[in-house]
Every structure is written in structure tokens, then in C-alpha cells.
Amino acid sequence: MRQLVPEGTGEAETDLIDNDCRTALLGVLLNDFSGTWISHPYATSTAENKLVQLRAAQAAGLRVPRTLVSQDPVEIREFCASLDHRVIVKTVRGCAHQPLLTRRVTDAHLAAEQSIRLAPAIYQEYVPGTRHIRALCLGSDIHAVGIESGELDWRSNLRGLVSGTTRPATLDDATAARVTATLKRLHLAMGVVDLKLDPGGRPVWLEVNPQGQFLFMEALSGTDLIGPCVDFLARQAR
Structure with a gap:
């Protein structure tokens, strides 16, 4: 399956092209591939x-580190306090366009309630x-x-x-x-x-x-x- 994305194509359009090409190819393989998967797409x-x-x-x-998955500022602050604020944060899934690395949680992070409430994140004990x-x-x-x-x-x-x-x-x-x-x-x-x-x-x-x-x-x-x-x-x- 050949994929051509014209120069100047917007991010939303590129996502559509990528997703539809990927899904079409996966559908063909799931229907007709009879070999050994390394690993099966469902498992992956x-x-x-x-x-x-x-x-x-x-x-x-x-x-495994003590872990909290949340978007509740109060719950997250309590979790961080229980670990003497030695906590890291990372995305649950993230996105391909803007990869985000694991970071230490700071007071500035904990103060940004509006941002915290937007989506859950993984908060873990710092090792x-x-x-x-x-x-x-x-x-x-x-x-x-x-x-x-x-x-x-x-x-x-x-x-x-x-x-x-x-x-x-x-x-x-x-x-x-x-x-x-x-x-x-x-x-x-x-x-x-x-x-x-x-x-x-x-x-x-x-x-x-x-x-x-x-x-x-x-x-x-x-x-x-x-x-x-x-x-x-x-x-x-x-």
C-alpha cells in the first residue's frame, strides 16, 4: 500500500491519511495472514x-513503583506528599507528534490545576x-x-x-x-x-x-x- 502525503498537508489531514492507511493494511493482514505474528496485533x-x-x-x-493514575489535583497532591514529593510523571499514552519524556513532579506542576484536570497521567514513586x-x-x-x-x-x-x-x-x-x-x-x-x-x-x-x-x-x-x-x-x- 503506497502512501503519498503532499507537501503542505495539515496535521489533521496527515493523521487521517496515516490512520486510514494503517487500519486498512491491518485489516487485510488480520483477514488473510496465516503465518506467525511477532506479536499478534491485538496483544501488541x-x-x-x-x-x-x-x-x-x-x-x-x-x-513496581508505587503508582497513581489520576487527573484529580487533590488526590495527586496527597500522593506526592505521601512520598515526600519524590514523584515522577509520565503520559498514559502520549502522541507521536510531540513525544513527552518522564519528568520529576515540581511545585509548579502541582499548582497547575487546570492542566492537571485535562487528562489523566501516571504519577509514580521516584526510583x-x-x-x-x-x-x-x-x-x-x-x-x-x-x-x-x-x-x-x-x-x-x-x-x-x-x-x-x-x-x-x-x-x-x-x-x-x-x-x-x-x-x-x-x-x-x-x-x-x-x-x-x-x-x-x-x-x-x-x-x-x-x-x-x-x-x-x-x-x-x-x-x-x-x-x-x-x-x-x-x-x-x-
């Missing part, structure tokens, strides 16, 4: 919901530390990379990630089993999982992206990820 769509992810991770035994893990999960095979970054959301400074701050990592057996169980609960054949190590070295679940980026991890850490991914896809195709 459901797993992209951060609330569903959190429940699945918690049910699988992973540590201190600089050690992050991004794990490529291919079925029960997990290939992890450790990322050393002082940024709250390391994605805000990808250029700052260099060899030496990004290196191969290994999940302990219990955490690996819980991550695998989480993906099974979400019916995902694969996923890219983000964890953060607290000051005691204990992994805390952040989120999973059913089709997350991982090739940059190979370039920065020297970990072979393309090979295992190709092998996984070949096994699934048999």
Missing part, C-alpha cells in the same frame, strides 16, 4: 497500555539511581544491556550514551523468570523491557515496548543482538 495493542503492563508485571512478582537496564526479550531468551546515566529518562540524551556507559548485562534468574512471565501474561512473543536498579541493586519494572528499539544497544555495548533476533524469527517461522 493491549500490551502498549501502561496500566495493563503494570498489573501484569506486578502479578508476575516484579517490583533513585543511575543504573538502567534495557532487555531484548525473545521468547524466554533475554539479552540485556546496562546503561549508566544520571538522566531521569536516558532517552533524552542518546548521544551521551557512549561505550563504557553502556555494556552487556545479565538479569538474575528470578528477575528473568518474572520478566518472561510478564510477557506471557501480555501474550507477547517478544518485547523490549526497561528496568532500573535501585540503590540496593534491586531491579524495578518500568515498562515494556512490544516493538521497542534495540539495535543501538548492539552498537554501543558490543552485544550481539541481530544474531539472536534473526535466529528467533527463523524458529518462529518454521
